[in-house]
Amino acid sequence: MEILLEEFYKTDLHIDKFNDRKVYLEEPLYKYDTLSKKNEIISAKSYQINGISQSGKTKLVKNYLLNLKKNSYLYIDCNDVRIDIDELNTNLSQYCSLNKIDTLVLDNYKPKINFVNVSQLLITCEEQLELGELESIQLFPLDYEEFLAYEHKYDSSALNHFFQLGGFPSMHKIHSDGRNLYIQKTLKYSLNDMEFDILKFCAKMMSQKISAYTIYERLKSIRKISKDKLYKSFENLVSKNYIHTLEKFEHEKATKKIYLCDISLKSALSVDKHFGRLFENMVFLELLKSKTECYYDDEIDFYLPNNDEIILCMPFADERSLFKKIEHIEAFIFTRNISKITAITMNREGAISHPLSKVVMLPFDIWALGD
Known part of the structure; x- marks a missing residue:
């Protein structure tokens, strides 16, 4: 295991051009030690970064590490099949101590891996874990404003491009x-068979009212399925x-509406148009x-009680259809x-009069980029 840790330690990290996200990791605070003639960390936040596969967790962490001194951090991708967790737990603490590791990264963290005493610990995983000592950051796929950073130019084609690509960087x-x-x-790769089948069904039913029981009733006709296992898989996906x-x-027991984590899943998992x-799913993700x-x-579609506001998703509305609505x-x-x-x-913009409410039509791109 020491040989593998040494390989991880000496490997140079590389990422393509990094575009800033709306979440970030705070840099450590240093002080200069006159005896060692080195900057030493006096304060550093430790984080768990949560997010679905391909949401950008690894790139966020690597970009952070590349701003640190090469010999001050150790990056480990826990999905590496060469890692024996028992041996890692036996050797990691001593290795970090001997090499004076300030920042340890456990990418794709597995709960069986023990934490070690370092100035800063960063872990990434899909599901948020109950780890009180680590500050939690939730990373979603790109919203529309973040997406625009990947565009060569911002013009009328950007929104159509967003519909085609979705939010995966x-x-x-x-x-x-x-x-x-x-x-x-x-x-x-990220989901088990049951979770994948549920997600496929949800792709067909996006932005509609649907329960886990309804999913069970539909799926049991095409595969052998346990209701308890399906309910558990559904909860995992959520x-x-x-x-x-x-x-x-004000109806907690009413059937909930289902939305996908990214609009690109609709065309990837379903032929329904x-x-x-x-x-509507795209508007929900912005909210x-x-x-x-x-x-x-x-x-x-959406009631925002703290704003006393209603949001209606009407992509091709005009004043007349809005008035009827x-x-x-x-x-x-x-x-x-x-x-x-x-x-x-x-792309329609306008307003209609109403005795109580301000009623406006806003194009998605203007609304999404507004305050």
Whole structure:
């Protein structure tokens, strides 16, 4: 194991051009030691970085390490098949001590690996673990603003490009004919068979109300399946953020709506086409990443109670269709004292008058990049 650790320690890290994300790791604080004539860490935050496969965890960590002195860190990808966890636990602490490792990275961390005493510990994994000593960072696929950093220029084609590629950073390097297969292979590697089948079904039903029981009823007709195992797999997909659920306002027991972690999964896992549901999923992900509390209600895509706002996903709306939509939800508007109604469109911008609420139509790109 010492030979392998030495290989990890001496290997130079490389990444392609790094585009800043909205989350980041704080750099350590140093002081200069006059005796050793070296900068020594006096304070450094330790992190667990959580996110689905291909969300950018490894690149975020490597970019951070490349700003540190080469001999001050040790990077270990725990998916390396040469690693024997028992031997790693036996040797890692002593190795870090002998080589004066300040920052230890356990990428793709496995819970059986023991932590060691270093100034800074960084781990990455899909699911958030209960580790009180580590500050947790949740990394989602790119939102629209982050996506634009990968574009050569920002013009009217950027939004269409976002629909084609989605939020996985790696998609920018993959030719169009290989993107769906790449996503499929990534998911099959990261998920078990049950989780993968559930995710495929959710791709067909994106932005719709669906329960784990309904998924069980549909899948049991095509494969041998245990209800308990399916429920557990469904919960795993939710906890790891491969799928997201949205409650109905003030109806916790009502069937939740299902959204995918990234819109690219729709075409990769399903041949069904429904642009309206894809558009709604995209709007939901922007709300999720901005940590906006929201719910759905009858004929209302998103209700933001803290903002007294309703968001309607109407990609091809005009003033007339928006007016008709508002007529159907007027009871909710008056009951909840809604002060703002925002209809998110593809490219239409405008406003209509309403006695209680400010009603506007905003193109997705303007809305997503707004405050």
